[in-house]
Amino acid sequence: MQADLYQAILARRSVRRYDQNALDDDALARVRELATHVQPLEPGNRFEARLQSTAPGQDLVLDLGGYGRVVNPPHFLVPYIVGEAFPYSDLGCRVEQIAVRLAAMDLGSCFIGCVGREEGVRARFGLPPEARVVALLAFGRPSDTLGGRAVNALMRAGVRATDKLPLQRLFYVETLEQPSAPPAGLAPLLEAARQAPSAVNAQPWRFLWQDGQLHLFVKRRSIGYGTTLPMRYSLHDGGACMGNVLLAMEALGIAGHWAPYGQDGLDAPPHPEMLLPLAHLILE
Numbered sequence: 425m426q427a428d429l430y431q432a433i434l435a436r437r438s439v440r441r442y443d444q445n446a447l448d449d450d451a452l453a454r455v456r457e458l459a460t461h462v463q464p465l466e467p468g469n470r471f472e473a474r475l476q477s478t479a480p481g482q483d484l485v486l487d488l489g490g491y492g493r494v495v496n497p498p499h500f501l502v503p504y505i506v507g508e509a510f511p512y513s514d515l516g517c518r519v520e521q522i523a524v525r526l527a528a529m530d531l532g533s534c535f536i537g538c539v540g541r542e543e544g545v546r547a548r549f550g551l552p553p554e555a556r557v558v559a560l561l562a563f564g565r566p567s568d569t570l571g572g573r574a575v576n577a578l579m580r581a582g583v584r585a586t587d588k589l590p591l592q593r594l595f596y597v598e599t600l601e602q603p604s605a606p607p608a609g610l611a612p613l614l615e616a617a618r619q620a621p622s623a624v625n626a627q628p629w630r631f632l633w634q635d636g637q638l639h640l641f642v643k644r645r646s647i648g649y650g651t652t653l654p655m656r657y658s659l660h661d662g663g664a665c666m667g668n669v670l671l672a673m674e675a676l677g678i679a680g681h682w683a684p685y686g687q688d689g690l691d692a693p694p695h696p697e698m699l700l701p702l703a704h705l706i707l708e
């Protein structure tokens with residue numbers, strides 16, 4: 425068991441105030457390296473995460489139209505994906521693995537959403553026209569000043585990130601009618617899943633255990649995402665949840681992978697219209 429990796433999945437939190445000093449070349453080389461070794465949801469998609477250093481005075485949230493404040497991140501990644509198969513979920517799945525591995529290196533990170541402004545982001549960072557982007561990932565050493573820690577705690581409380589939904593509100597057995605607590609055997613994977621980050625902490629994921637299989641759904645609409653945004657945050661954040669499960673399986677020595685619906689002809693279990701089936705987990 426890789427206890428450190430499992431712990432990093434559970435402990436990773438968005439960091440919004442950073443020590444503004446740049447990381448050293450070794451640390452940046454490690455970040456580049458780990459960004460190229462994430463597990464794909466769909467191996468056919470092309471994934472890249474460009475590493476950038478923040479210019480003095482540059483405010484990524486302001487520039488990208490994200491929410492809140494992310495202060496002094498010395499670096500950020502511009503992750504994007506090219507491909508037609510489940511691109512937004514694949515993107516979330518891969519970038520969340522980077523965020524967790526950064527946490528395992530004692531580095532903080534925060535997604536900064538840019539849905540609705542993709543055109544500008546592509547132009548600004550010279551991405552190919554077919555590149556899909558959902559969020560940048562700011563990262564660096566968390567500020568350890570008293571003020572910095574207070575900002576981080578305040579911002580998390582502001583989006584109620586300290587109130588993550590308990591598993592007994594996210595997990596269903598056999599039908600999606602009434603949520604219930606998961607069996608002990610599934611809890612370590614689901615605990616990792618529910619800790620995933622989501623835009624405005626919407627936590628769109630819902631889990632169904634049916635006939636010995638785990639199915640993942642996301643809410644099609646969430647009050648948190650607003651009504652005008654397309655489904656992209658939901659798909660991306662469902663992917664982040666899958667990324668956490670993949671890492672948890674690696675940490676716990678469980679072999680398996682996610683099979684997105686529409687790939688192997690398997691029909692999703694019956695579900696209400698408000699839920700979108702994403703994938704089911706195949707354990708080997």
Ligand SMILES: Cc1cc2nc3c(=O)[nH]c(=O)nc-3n(C[C@H](O)[C@H](O)[C@H](O)COP(=O)(O)O)c2cc1C
Binds near residue numbers: 438619664
């Ligand atoms: C796609 C995406 C976009 C996000 N955009 C922002 C943002 O613009 N500003 C911000 O402060 N946090 C942003 N976040 C961070 C979420 O608010 C955070 O993940 C959520 O509140 C859960 O908290 P945690 O990451 O500390 O567990 C974003 C997260 C995701 C996954």
